[in-house]
Amino acid sequence: MPESFLLKYISEPDQADLETYLSRGGYAGLRRALSIAPEAVIDEVDKSGLRGRGGAGFPTGRKWRFIPKDPAITRYLVVNADEGEPGTFKDRTLMEGDPHQLIEGIIISSYAIGARHAFIYLRREFSTARDALTGAIAQARSAGYLGRNILRSGYDLEIVLATGAGAYMAGEETALLESLEGRRAMPRLKPPFYPAVKGLYMQPTAVNNVETLCHVTWIFAKGYQWYKAQGTPILISVSGHVARPGVYEVPLATTIRKVIELAGGVRGGRKFKACFPGGSSSAILPEAYLDTPMDYDALPKVDVPGTMLGSAALIVMDETACMVEIIGRTVEFYRDESCGKCTPCREGTVWLGQVFHRMLHGQGRTEDLDLLSGIAKGMTGTCFCPLGESVPPSLNASLRFFRHEYEHHIRTGRCDVREKYAA
Amino acid sequence: MSEQPTVTLTIDGKALSAHKGTTVYQAATRAGIEIPIFCYHDRMPPLGACRMCLVKVEKQPKLQTSCTLEAADGMVVYTDTPEVKAGQEAILEFLLINHPLDCPICDKGGECPLQDQTYKFGPGRSRFVEAKRDFAKPVSLGPALVLDRERCILCWRCVRFGEIIAGDDALKGFERGFSSEINTPFTLPVQSKFIGNTIAICPVGALTAKSYRFISRPWDNRPVQSTCTLCGVGCAVEFDVRGERITRTRAREHPAVNDIWLCDLGFFGHAFVDHTDRLRRPLMRREGGFVETTWDEALSQIASRLGRTSGPRVAMLGGARLTNEDAYVATRFFRAVVGTPHLDHRVDARPQSPDLAVSWGMGTAIADLALADCVVLIGCDITETYPVLWLRMKQATERGATIIAVTPKALEIQRFVRWQFLHRSGQGGAVMLALADAVRGTAPREAPQGIDRTALAAAAKALGSASRPVVMIGRTALDAPDGWQMLAASGEMCRKTGTELNVMRGKGNAFGATAAGLLPDVAPGGRALADAASELRQAWGSLTTEAGMTAPEILDAAVAGGLDVLFVIGADLANDVPDRERWRAARARLPFLVVQDAFLTETAQMADVVLPALVAAEKDGTVTSIEGRVQRVRAAVSGPGDARGDWAILAALAARLGKTIAYSGWEEIFNEMRGLIPGLGIDERLPVRHPPLGKPSEPERPASAAGGFPLILIPGEALFDRGVLTSRSPTIADLAGEPWAMLHPDDAGTIDAADGEPVVITSARGSVAVRARISPVVLPGHVFLPRGYDAAPVNTLIDVNEPVTFVQVRALAPAAPS
Numbered sequence A: 001m002p003e004s005f006l007l008k009y010i011s012e013p014d015q016a017d018l019e020t021y022l023s024r025g026g027y028a029g030l031r032r033a034l035s036i037a038p039e040a041v042i043d044e045v046d047k048s049g050l051r052g053r054g055g056a057g058f059p060t061g062r063k064w065r066f067i068p069k070d071p072a073i074t075r076y077l078v079v080n081a082d083e084g085e086p087g088t089f090k091d092r093t094l095m096e097g098d099p100h101q102l103i104e105g106i107i108i109s110s111y112a113i114g115a116r117h118a119f120i121y122l123r124r125e126f127s128t129a130r131d132a133l134t135g136a137i138a139q140a141r142s143a144g145y146l147g148r149n150i151l152r153s154g155y156d157l158e159i160v161l162a163t164g165a166g167a168y169m170a171g172e173e174t175a176l177l178e179s180l181e182g183r184r185a186m187p188r189l190k191p192p193f194y195p196a197v198k199g200l201y202m203q204p205t206a207v208n209n210v211e212t213l214c215h216v217t218w219i220f221a222k223g224y225q226w227y228k229a230q231g232t233p234i235l236i237s238v239s240g241h242v243a244r245p246g247v248y249e250v251p252l253a254t255t256i257r258k259v260i261e262l263a264g265g266v267r268g269g270r271k272f273k274a275c276f277p278g279g280s281s282s283a284i285l286p287e288a289y290l291d292t293p294m295d296y297d298a299l300p301k302v303d304v305p306g307t308m309l310g311s312a313a314l315i316v317m318d319e320t321a322c323m324v325e326i327i328g329r330t331v332e333f334y335r336d337e338s339c340g341k342c343t344p345c346r347e348g349t350v351w352l353g354q355v356f357h358r359m360l361h362g363q364g365r366t367e368d369l370d371l372l373s374g375i376a377k378g379m380t381g382t383c384f385c386p387l388g389e390s391v392p393p394s395l396n397a398s399l400r401f402f403r404h405e406y407e408h409h410i411r412t413g414r415c416d417v418r419e420k421y422a423a
Numbered sequence B: 001m002s003e004q005p006t007v008t009l010t011i012d013g014k015a016l017s018a019h020k021g022t023t024v025y026q027a028a029t030r031a032g033i034e035i036p037i038f039c040y041h042d043r044m045p046p047l048g049a050c051r052m053c054l055v056k057v058e059k060q061p062k063l064q065t066s067c068t069l070e071a072a073d074g075m076v077v078y079t080d081t082p083e084v085k086a087g088q089e090a091i092l093e094f095l096l097i098n099h100p101l102d103c104p105i106c107d108k109g110g111e112c113p114l115q116d117q118t119y120k121f122g123p124g125r126s127r128f129v130e131a132k133r134d135f136a137k138p139v140s141l142g143p144a145l146v147l148d149r150e151r152c153i154l155c156w157r158c159v160r161f162g163e164i165i166a167g168d169d170a171l172k173g174f175e176r177g178f179s180s181e182i183n184t185p186f187t188l189p190v191q192s193k194f195i196g197n198t199i200a201i202c203p204v205g206a207l208t209a210k211s212y213r214f215i216s217r218p219w220d221n222r223p224v225q226s227t228c229t230l231c232g233v234g235c236a237v238e239f240d241v242r243g244e245r246i247t248r249t250r251a252r253e254h255p256a257v258n259d260i261w262l263c264d265l266g267f268f269g270h271a272f273v274d275h276t277d278r279l280r281r282p283l284m285r286r287e288g289g290f291v292e293t294t295w296d297e298a299l300s301q302i303a304s305r306l307g308r309t310s311g312p313r314v315a316m317l318g319g320a321r322l323t324n325e326d327a328y329v330a331t332r333f334f335r336a337v338v339g340t341p342h343l344d345h346r347v348d349a350r351p352q353s354p355d356l357a358v359s360w361g362m363g364t365a366i367a368d369l370a371l372a373d374c375v376v377l378i379g380c381d382i383t384e385t386y387p388v389l390w391l392r393m394k395q396a397t398e399r400g401a402t403i404i405a406v407t408p409k410a411l412e413i414q415r416f417v418r419w420q421f422l423h424r425s426g427q428g429g430a431v432m433l434a435l436a437d438a439v440r441g442t443a444p445r446e447a448p449q450g451i452d453r454t455a456l457a458a459a460a461k462a463l464g465s466a467s468r469p470v471v472m473i474g475r476t477a478l479d480a481p482d483g484w485q486m487l488a489a490s491g492e493m494c495r496k497t498g499t500e501l502n503v504m505r506g507k508g509n510a511f512g513a514t515a516a517g518l519l520p521d522v523a524p525g526g527r528a529l530a531d532a533a534s535e536l537r538q539a540w541g542s543l544t545t546e547a548g549m550t551a552p553e554i555l556d557a558a559v560a561g562g563l564d565v566l567f568v569i570g571a572d573l574a575n576d577v578p579d580r581e582r583w584r585a586a587r588a589r590l591p592f593l594v595v596q597d598a599f600l601t602e603t604a605q606m607a608d609v610v611l612p613a614l615v616a617a618e619k620d621g622t623v624t625s626i627e628g629r630v631q632r633v634r635a636a637v638s639g640p641g642d643a644r645g646d647w648a649i650l651a652a653l654a655a656r657l658g659k660t661i662a663y664s665g666w667e668e669i670f671n672e673m674r675g676l677i678p679g680l681g682i683d684e685r686l687p688v689r690h691p692p693l694g695k696p697s698e699p700e701r702p703a704s705a706a707g708g709f710p711l712i713l714i715p716g717e718a719l720f721d722r723g724v725l726t727s728r729s730p731t732i733a734d735l736a737g738e739p740w741a742m743l744h745p746d747d748a749g750t751i752d753a754a755d756g757e758p759v760v761i762t763s764a765r766g767s768v769a770v771r772a773r774i775s776p777v778v779l780p781g782h783v784f785l786p787r788g789y790d791a792a793p794v795n796t797l798i799d800v801n802e803p804v805t806f807v808q809v810r811a812l813a814p815a816a817p818s
């Protein structure tokens, strides 16, 4: 098991307390960051090679450089703590167990881009995280890490904790900004509404994931050289049919097989069938791909379109899983979470859902296989945002690798997998 | 101006150049290449939601939405490759899977973009075998609007109209994804003055007008191009006519006036035209009642009465509802045939108020409002009086313009107002003086209580540094107890900022009535009577060129027994004059009253002879808007019974009096007017005469409350009311609801009045019963009562000899103790 940093103190009961956090070296990175110029902070993040952990994997330093430097322009940092991607639960773990680690990262990052207000957009259901963050913000504030003239550096920052409105879509950065401004969570048109140019309240805004900002804390606590020497840590949420589901901290590019091993292997000695390597938005992969490294570049290169690291949520399915049911359930998730803005996603997910419902209820037709890929084709490359575009990859992959399961459903009206493993 | 940079791109093999910033869709459309769209609307920024406008761009892996894609140099675009076709077919198929395709019973059938696109770009057949979505239908969204949710394709146009164009957020999206639905916030009736536009831009039959449901088919309608005369904006409209009925009113594009929009009064306010109450025959008083009579007899009777009096003992009031040609012939008739100078269209002006000292109208061009960087509204409730002008101001705010308002009642648009100075009655002058001082750079004198001096200074700074300021003063200011002071300070402020004062006063064709000379002291074209005398004599024969009495003076003269005959043309004096008691007293002493109108108004009911007149939608001619723009009206329908056009009535009467007023039609009148009115021409603007502006004086002390009447009355305007015409346009009457008054919660508490409950407002003069609306949009101690409700006329409460009207408000059913 490699050594962990982000998760190091996560299970320590008093880590949320400022004194404890300080005693373990907390806020030292902030002191160092405040002693150098904001530009130098960005440089260091650049050199660390840090890429966003929210799903898109965009280099964090590069993102910050898009924010204009002009001090007359109000800038904001927005923390994406909406963690809604199925199978993803690393951000919640970080916020509940070590809230100061995030707060420190927020302050350093806000300083880097010259924001005087940072907003945490927290998923509403995360009440434990909310309590932890509320407490940590209050403590940090009274100890002078937040508010006016932080640590006598002349830098001011306030953190506003806002709770979300219960939609997966609100995790997409521009929809998040809409929601934060009090509107319906629907994505904005890019261009012109790139957050770094026209973000929150039309001001330049950096939107960053919780985990991303926790990495920033470590980069400043130990220096980027040290950070890189660790092999670039990444948190992987492992769920599904493994012996020990949970969040694992591994060096980037650890293979899928290795991560499953870390999680105790497939549960009960069953056979591996397929996995979502990067949350339900990434295409499923069967066994042949288990040696693919979990990183930003290797996954998209496999010959299954739509495979990606995404939010690094590895969902493992063993032989007891019926792929028709799994994909049908996934389609339902996207149907229910589609924001309704664009036609193909809004209508296509419903149509797919209806076809799956029929199939799973013994009323599949032979032509439904072509229909499913036809609908998927109509949704591919036509949706407004990645949510709708996330539906076809897994569907297509399942039709390619597990076509026989569909055919069985259509032919017999029954599920052979279920029947086999019932009891 | 420097030349706009252009880009060169290729679409379907055609090399095109386009201004930088143009989208591919725009560039294609301009080159005559059709790309289907649903969500894009050219008055709003692109949204990219429907995904219908897909095109193929070389070197781009995915299809692109052309409505959101900026044209770039060297771009190679295809709009009809098999890939593009497949994409568009997929989108249409998606849109249609849950669309009811009930075209035969849909009002949009025949003019429906979805229908059209399906024929042109659709897949031909659907692979959809599941059950279609089913909604209980239709949903009523208030008095004007109906929503069929099944037909909605969620293009978001209607929602964005409320956000971007009107700023009223009337319609919103609810629920998520496939369950998304358009509705109003809190499912209350639509709160908007512009909702008719959403019907116009809805690309399917999801939003329809209650008043037009199942009434007609596009191909059965005959469009007649005309101008709306229901307020002074003069929006370009098209009346759709089927048989002898106007089935609906739609906007016509006029870039300088309404662009492509109308307000809901324009959309739904013309229904009165074919109301069964329309007067069809002349009426004569006999034994206390009216009897129908012939034109011959009615005109003989009037002529014989006129024959028994002298010109100056005859007067005429009214004119804002006439066409320019009617008004001009009226001027000629009274000055040259009857020989009286006592004519005035300003029937609602307060005696001694600055109303009568200023020229009504806008010097600023309507279109330029959108370019203003600072707009000052002084006692001017823009959305209630000139609604479509707000849409231009909204555009200005989008560009960063600052709006400043000085008003006794918070404006509906207050969230777009940067500085709103909500003042007590009688304190507007003091606010304006302080603002004018601040603009001038002198230390502002003491601001009235409750007015923030820092805000005043900041507002003055914004105004002072504006390069294109627009200043408007409205009736609320001019009629205020300190109206002279407000006018003077406003004038001073304008001088300092080098801008003109727009006097936002006058309904309908008031500007045209002014231009045609329906005023006691000026000739047509705003010229001095003496200067125009010889030309007028040449055109009309002998005439009186004396200065006559103003509207309030005419009433005074009648009260004093100085008049024998009064003509009221297209006005309801009983409700229009500021002080109803005065009108009653005048009528009591008037030997003979002639009323020319479309309905048996309260005033007509007191007449000796009533002549049935046509309304604007039944006439050919021209009208003039608040900005002085002269535009055509065209007869859409021919009018009820024997009703006649106003100028024709007067011409016939002239003949009875042995004088000839002979015109072959409106064109001949118009041509004659052109010789007398400099600048007159179709779609040209007539100038506003600039009013002499007084110097600001010290603030007057407000009058103090008399015993038993603790509250101050603020009369004002409401776009939707229930007057002679509006109460007979069902949608408008529904939108207006019962008469109401606005009270501050503190005052409502004192008298135990509850929101929506009946209250009685009483002054020393009289009382009216209304429903209470309770809101802090008025300050404590004030009651706002809209004019225009004939069932609760404000003028029963007002005594024009008193600068301030004090009232008492009593709850009819006191709110239950909580």
Ligand SMILES: Cc1cc2nc3c(=O)[nH]c(=O)nc-3n(C[C@H](O)[C@H](O)[C@H](O)COP(=O)(O)O)c2cc1C
Pocket: A051, A052, A053, A054, A055, A056, A057, A058, A060, A063, A080, A081, A082, A083, A084, A085, A168, A169, A170, A171, A172, A173, A174, A207, A208, A209, A210, A212, A213, A385, A386, A387
């Ligand atoms: C449908 C959808 C949902 C998303 N949900 C989340 C989320 O819950 N949390 C998150 O951090 N990023 C989410 N993202 C990614 C964000 O849009 C954005 O890329 C991210 O917050 C940027 O932060 P980072 O650069 O630190 O990764 C989502 C994206 C999409 C398209």
Ligand code: SF4
Pocket: A169, A187, A337, A338, A339, A340, A341, A342, A343, A345, A346, A383, A384, A385, A386, A387, A388, A389
């Ligand atoms: S793909 Fe379209 S409907 Fe789906 S979530 Fe994105 S914008 Fe909304």
Ligand code: SF4
Pocket: B151, B152, B153, B154, B155, B156, B157, B158, B159, B182, B198, B201, B202, B203, B204, B206, B207
């Ligand atoms: S009601 Fe009409 S305009 Fe509004 S979203 Fe639906 S289709 Fe579009």
Ligand code: SF4
Pocket: B228, B229, B230, B231, B232, B233, B234, B235, B258, B262, B263, B264, B265, B266, B267, B386, B387, B388, B389
């Ligand atoms: S703004 Fe005036 S002119 Fe225009 S439609 Fe409305 S009422 Fe008619």
Ligand code: FES
Pocket: B036, B037, B038, B039, B040, B047, B048, B049, B050, B051, B052, B053, B054, B065, B066, B067, B068
């Ligand atoms: S018209 Fe382009 S996406 Fe709707």
